[in-house]
Amino acid sequence: MANGTFGGNKPAKPQRTPLQALLYWTTVLGVWGLIFVVAFFAVFATDLPDTSKLYDVKRQPSINYLDRSGALLAVRGSQYAPPVDIDALPEYVPAAFVAIEDRQFYHHIGFNPWGILRSAMWNISHSGGPQRGGSTITQQLAKNLFLSPAQNYRRKAQELILAVWLEMKFSKKQILALYMNRVYFGAGAYGIEAASQRYFNKPASQLTVGEAALLAGLMKAPARYSPVAASDRAARRATVVLDEMVRMKAITPAQRDEAFKEPVRVSATLANQRAQYFTDYVDAQVRSLVGEPTEDLVVETTLDLPIQVAAERSVQQGVEGHKNQGAEQAALVAIDGEGRIRAYVGGADYGQTQFDRATTARRQAGSAFKPFVYLTAMDQGRNPNVMVVDEPVKIGNWEPKNYTNKYLGPMTLQTALAQSINTVAARLANEVGTSNVAATARRLGITSKIQLDPSMALGAVEVSPMEMAQAYAPFANGGFLAKGYGIERIRTTSGKVLYDHSVDKAQRPAVIGSPSLQYMNQMMRQVVASGTGARAKVPGYDIAGKTGTTSDYRDAWFVGYTGGFVAAVWTGKDDNTPMKRVTGGGAPAEIWRNFMAAALPRLKATPIPGGVVEPPASASEDPIGDILTGPATPEGPAAETPAPGTPAPDQLPY
Secondary structure, eight states: OTTSTTTOOOOOOOOOOHHHHHHHHHHHHHHHHHHHHHHHHHHHSTTOOOOTTTTOOOOOOOEEEEOTTSOEEEEESOEEOOOOOGGGSOTHHHHHHHHHHOTTTTTSSSOOHHHHHHHHHHHHHTTTSOOOOOOOHHHHHHHHHHOOSOOSHHHHHHHHHHHHHHHHHSOHHHHHHHHHHHSBOSTTEESHHHHHHHHHSSOGGGOOHHHHHHHHHGGGOTTTTOTTTOHHHHHHHHHHHHHHHHHTTSSOHHHHHHHHHSOOOOOHHHHTOOOHHHHHHHHHHHHHHHOSOSSOEEEEESOOHHHHHHHHHHHHHHHHHTGGGTOOEEEEEEEETTOBEEEEEOSSOTTTOOOOTTTTOOEEOGGGGHHHHHHHHHHTTOOTTOEEEEOOOOBTTBOOOOTTSOOOEEEEHHHHHHTTOHHHHHHHHHHHOHHHHHHHHHHHTOOSOOOOSGGGGGTOOEEOHHHHHHHHHHHHHTSBOOOOBOEEEEEETTSOEEEEHHHHOOOOOBOSOTTHHHHHHHHHHHHHHTSTTGGGOOTTSOOEEEEEEOGGGOEEEEEEEEBTEEEEEEEEOTTOOOOSSOOTTTHHHHHHHHHHHHHHHHHTOBOOTTOOOOOOSSOSOOTTSOOOOSOOOOOSOOOOOOOTTSOOOOOBOO
């Protein structure tokens, strides 16, 4: 039966030789690979972008910002330069980009499968850390030319297809030239020539080994490795590039060592770029004034660069000097009597945070708001010599108190303002009417919402440094409204004027009359001469102003002025938490004094205009209290406490 019909074995299939097996599986894999490629192209190539505009360059026009003397402040927008011939560059320049971006550039067909695999494995094993990309120079070029920055599989697949297309259409040299002439280098520069001009003020053909390495290092992240904003990090990255160039034998170890010895010097214009908060402020206004630009523009601003430098230095030093007291940020705005912004600092360090505290932030004004209370009282017939009483006062359910819980008794209004007595300011605002005080503040330039609760007299009003500067300007310029502005003229690089502030300049109305103006200037001089603002004194100049400190030391202000020039300084924390006893008479007054000491000689400042009007020696009638005589003898600082249910007002007088 073993050899019968039912039990016989079938003939064994002949075994393939190793060569036959190799050919078989190669054919099978080839067929499936072809099917995959056809399917891949069918799925992802259906909506590829138009490649016919390969050489078109689309960019936003550049905008050059000048200070009032014509000095360059900043350049915004894009800068392009004519494409550079790669053969005109030193060999180490393109080699630097190949070494750090794509070492297999001359050996792949547009993409590097092993590079993609290595990156994928790294990203899987380091999911919580920084991710690596496996793109070749050709893929990066395809993305920059044709695709959006969206991170998804479809975009990545199309990037691969376009990279292969580029490799089939162009030589390696042409691809590298396209890449280097179109890639973004930061600082608004597109292409190697524009980057060389922007960073080093020289053509790309004159780049040194170190400069080439620095520019190539920018490709990973232009903002992070900027030689302007992060010079140490940029230097470390350039060192990595130089080491890779040695490994690829693009340069010798001796050339690398020589590059280390020769420091790379970034363009002074770019490295010393100032007024970044101010540039952001006016940049946002350009399009509203002239529409979307279609050609390169020049914006002539009101800023005075030497004064701006002094402002930035004073703010930085002031914050640094009071860090142990919790002062983390500061802002400064200085305007002249016409409203021209001459200095503008929105924070202690633009590189760390671009949030603009000069105009965007709103913080409680504290006692720096009290001049609007006193001006309203002057307008209603009072004068600095009117006698008042520092004593407990109750307005509705609110009982403002002094910081020491002591009261100084009889004093003049001038002394009450100089010592920033809370009870007097609260009762004065209640008598003249908080709505009238609000109207006075708005008339002078406060644009933020002003609540009418009694605590507004002590500064429970949120304002910006810009508002405070322009609201104090009428005290400095003879009583006229001075709305702050930063742009004088906008023109094209060919000379066509698109906007001129002088054309639309309206006549400035008088907002403070006599003798109220003279009375207020007299009283605010005393704030500096013998009151809470004594640290703001600048010897030899006619100075007046007011301090302000809010509840729990959250905000500290000094707003001061001389003839035709005013500056407002704020210090605090962005999270609105308390500082450690930082008062308006401390850090802000010091910042203000240091700034003004540098600025006033350049401004050729004049005395505060309006002269002096002698008020009556004593008051025959006091509309807010009994007639009192006798000198006041201040014994210490006063303070405010919040009214129930209202924002925390100024709790200190200075």
